[in-house]
Amino acid sequence: MARTNDDVAAMLEEYADLLAITGGPDFKIRVYQKAARSIGAHVTDIAGYDTTELRQIPNVGESIARKVAGYLRSGTVPQLEELRGRIPAGVRALTRIPALGPKRAMALHQRLGVDSPESLEAAIHAGALHGLPGFGEKTEENLLHGIALLRDAGERVHLGVAMPLAEDIVTALRAVEGCHRCGYAGSLRRMKDTIGDIDIVATSNRPKVLMSAFVALSQVTEVILHGDTKTSVRTGQGLQVDLRVVPPDAWGAAMQYFTGAKAHNIRTREIAVHRKLKLSEYGLFDAVTDELIVSKTEEEVYQRLGLPWIPPTLREDIGEIEAALAGELPDLVTEEDVRGDLHTHTELTDGHASLEEMVAAAAERGYAYYGVTDHGPKLYMQQMTLDKALAQRERVRELDGTSGLRLLHGVELNIDPDGDVDWPPDVLAGFDVCVASVHSHFDLPQDRTTRRLVRAAEHPCVNIIGHPSARLIGRRPPIDADWDEVFQACARSGTALEINAFPDRLDLAAELIRRARRYGVKFAVDSDSHAVGHLANLRYGIGTAQRGWLTADDVINTWPLDRLTAFLRKKQAAGVSRP
CATH class of the missing domain: 3.30.210.10 (DNA polymerase, thumb domain)
Incomplete structure (x- = not known):
């Protein structure tokens, strides 16, 4: 369901962005960013929390707690409003462009008068950025790509925004007297990556009553159209929601x-x-x-x-x-088929919950096995060391078997530009599962990117390529690779490709899943959880897997434990050689 946490996290992120634009100190910006992530990941809805309760959330200090408490009471933060007033709206719009940070957006406004993505695009084509410090040819190319990405995204939102909103509305309408059935349809029911508007279908013999209840919902900020069979509204997130009411027999x-x-x-x-x-x-x-x-x-x-x-x-x-x-529709994988999650994080690196909390939450989901895969040392900001990883492994072994849950101690490795990963094979052989992912250097030429992924796939200890295209929906495009060559390498080496269920990733995308499946590639649908609440995101990954026409047999974390562990050990046993 939609939570206050998400609104508060967005408010704090905006505060951090505006601090950056106005030249606020870096440490203070990071403090607000960390608080935003912690509140967004907090398990319990914070609506009604007071300052004392807010301070119990990691990374939330006294000053931020007071701001959040005031926001929860009044819906506003005076300091945020003051910052908004100091910054032209056009500059704030510029910060939505992928690859353009707040400080550089303000510099462009001050030097060139740029005040919108459109005016920035015109300035680039006119050569106005030539000679500006930090704005070389490659930067201009990235900015143009970011503007195109922003334009393509339009007013669309990802599944993680649209789904909770739709479920809240459907739940409210089902409680209205005279409503027989109600559900969401359209692109949301098809589990598309992004949603432009939400379609709700209901059946009732009293449509006027249902429509009146619909426009009175707390989420509604504007009524676009009010009729007996169709009503359209706009919500606080800016999403249009259409309700169509038909007779009960027409469901x-x-x-x-x-x-x-x-x-x-x-x-x-x-x-x-x-x-x-x-x-x-x-x-x-x-x-x-x-x-x-x-x-x-x-x-x-x-x-x-x-x-x-x-x-x-x-x-x-x-x-x-x-x-x-032809009678050849696939028997699609479902969330009920999933026996475990193979890519998750704890507070040892960039997670927001302890190992014990994450394991308990996984057990509550009824999993048979669960992989803990904190980052390796090449993602330097996480400050991981081998000693820390080995200490975590001991604790994982102590918890193994609790609540009937088999724990797998793993690692998420960083794939460097040449395709190498953290730690040598003799160290990696001690992990139960190794996920390898691209976390930097996203703009390499296609041949280097392809070689990078192929080398990682052929590493004898890499079991899964995590979020393979490294895209962030609406913020970062996929890396450029010869995907057919990558898929062939994965099929040949027995390396699974991840379908990362985080709503702003959903990576691999469905069209690439369908291509990879033709080569016989196997997949892992993982939550990439950094908090307890993220485990539930798995359903978005399953929706993407279904859009890729996958069956349970295509997905390794639907397999029984013995089959999964045999798959994970197969590469090391075969001694796949590095090129």
């Missing part, structure tokens, strides 16, 4: 109609026409007599069209119709 037809991508819906309507039928949100009708044929369930709508029920995550017209007609 199946409405969910089918409002879930599929446009191309999928065109295909199903074409099939209906060929069968002398008409398909709408109210049902499947005889094209001649207008007699209603079916409408109550999605299954009967698809069946009458000569198709099996098609899972929502596949409804994109990328081959699912043909697969359905």
Whole structure:
């Protein structure tokens, strides 16, 4: 569900950004950034917390606690409002551009009068940045790419923002008298990476009552359209939410109609026409007599069209119709299939919870096994050492087996520009699972990036390539690699590719998953948790895996422990050689 924590974390992040723009001291900026991450990761919703309770959260000192407590009471922070007033809105807009930090945004405004992404783009094309310190040719190229990325993102948000909001709204509407059924549809139900608006479908014989309750919800800040069958509102996050109400018997037809991508819906309507039928949100009708044929369930709508029920995550017209007609739809992996999580962090490096807290939370999820993979020493800011890792291993062994949970002591290694990773093979052989990820040098040429990933995949101790494309949705584009060559290397070496479930990553993306699967690559759907609450993000990774057409057999952390451990040990036993 949507939490106050996320709003407060965003407020503190903005405060840190504005401090950076106005030349605030670096240590103070970091303090606010750390507090934002800690509050965002805090397990309990902080609504109603007082200053004393807020100070119990790691990295939240007296001054920040007072600001947050005031924000919780009044919805505003005077110091933040004062900072906002000192900075032109255009400069704040510039900070949304990937690759442009707050200080450089302010410098561009002061030197060139740049006050928007559009004016920055024009200035770059006009050569106005030439000669400015810190703005070379490569920087200009990165800024143009960042502006394009920002433009593509538009007003879209990632799943982790849209899903809790939709679930809150659906829960509230289900409680309204006269509401028979209610659920979200559209791109959210298809688990797309980003969501432009939220589609809610409900059934009721009293639509006016339901619509009145909808526009009165606390999340609503603007009513765009208010009707008996469709009402559109805007929420505090800026998202448009459309509610459509149909009669109770039309539930199946409405969910089918409002879930599929446009191309999928065109295909199903074409099939209906060929069968002398008409398909709408109210049902499947005889094209001649207008007699209603079916409408109550999605299954009967698809069946009458000569198709099996098609899972929502596949409804994109990328081959699912043909697969359905041929009886070849995949039996998609589900969250219930997952037996464990193989990429998680603790407070030993950049996590926000102790090993014991993370293990207890994993046990509560009913996992059979759980991998702890704090960062290796090449991610220098985490200050990891071999001694720390070995001490953690001892504690992991002590906790192993508690609550029936098999613990795997692992590490997330950093892949350097040449494809090397932290620690030599004789050290890495002592870990149960090794995840290797790109954390820097994101703009290498394609040939070097490809070679980098291939070398990591062929390392005898690397089991999983973590968040392989290193993208951050809306903030950083994927690294440029010859993915087919990378996929071939992973298939050849027995290295799994991660589907990182963090909502701003969802990496690999679905289209790359489908390509990799054709080479026989295996995958790991991991949460990359840095706090207890992050473990639940796994569902977003599963949605992405489904969009990639994966079955449980394709995903190594759905396997029984003996099969998983055999897979993890296979590379070392085979002694895969380094190029």
